[in-house]
Amino acid sequence: MKKYCFDMSGVSAPLELMPPDIHVTMWAKVEAILASGGVAVTKEIYDEMTHIPGSIGDCIRNNEAKLVLEVEQDGWDWRTYVEHVARMQLAYENVISEYNGNRKDTVGLNDISIIALAKTLGLPVVSMEATLKQVSEKKKRIPEICALEGVAHYDFSEFLRKAGIKL
Numbered sequence: 001m002k003k004y005c006f007d008m009s010g011v012s013a014p015l016e017l018m019p020p021d022i023h024v025t026m027w028a029k030v031e032a033i034l035a036s037g038g039v040a041v042t043k044e045i046y047d048e049m050t051h052i053p054g055s056i057g058d059c060i061r062n063n064e065a066k067l068v069l070e071v072e073q074d075g076w077d078w079r080t081y082v083e084h085v086a087r088m089q090l091a092y093e094n095v096i097s098e099y100n101g102n103r104k105d106t107v108g109l110n111d112i113s114i115i116a117l118a119k120t121l122g123l124p125v126v127s128m129e130a131t132l133k134q135v136s137e138k139k140k141r142i143p144e145i146c147a148l149e150g151v152a153h154y155d156f157s158e159f160l161r162k163a164g165i166k167l
Contacts, residue, residue, distance in 0.1 A: 002040040004159060005118040007111065007127035007142060008048040011056060014128065014156040020054055029165045031059040037066035040121060042113040069117065077120055084116035095140040105132055105139040115145050124152035126159045
């Protein structure tokens with residue numbers, strides 16, 4: 001059962017801060033959640049995540065079918081997802097990096113895809129992006145878009161708490 005949608009930074013940044021050779025038990029529990037199908041990602045986010053090294057990356061690559069929800073795949077409401085993506089791309093066009101010369105403190109199309117997936121599934125997004133100190137019409141990141149869309153946003157520590165993972 002899906003419980004979380006992960007952005008790439010939701011895994012990659014914690015790996016840098018909490019290496020798996022030191023935090024063995026914690027990462028084993030995260031791997032178990034990934035391998036059980038508890039995480040949903042878009043194909044775009046999955047493709048980014050395949051570059052994660054080590055056993056976490058191996059777990060991601062070995063569980064593609066459990067992680068990725070594809071458009072036109074049976075078993076989920078992909079039509080609503082497509083509608084959310086299209087609407088969000090228009091609504092947030094001025095803060096999508098691919099549309100504004102990669103301006104700092106904006107979201108990418110992949111970020112929009114994971115927020116749309118989370119909104120469709122009614123799940124939180126896990127990312128390590130912090131809320132901006134000064135939000136504007138030209139600068140919004142994942143936490144701000146999640147708030148505007150009514151989607152919960154967790155950093156990795158909040159994910160660990162919600163998942164009941166203790167060190």
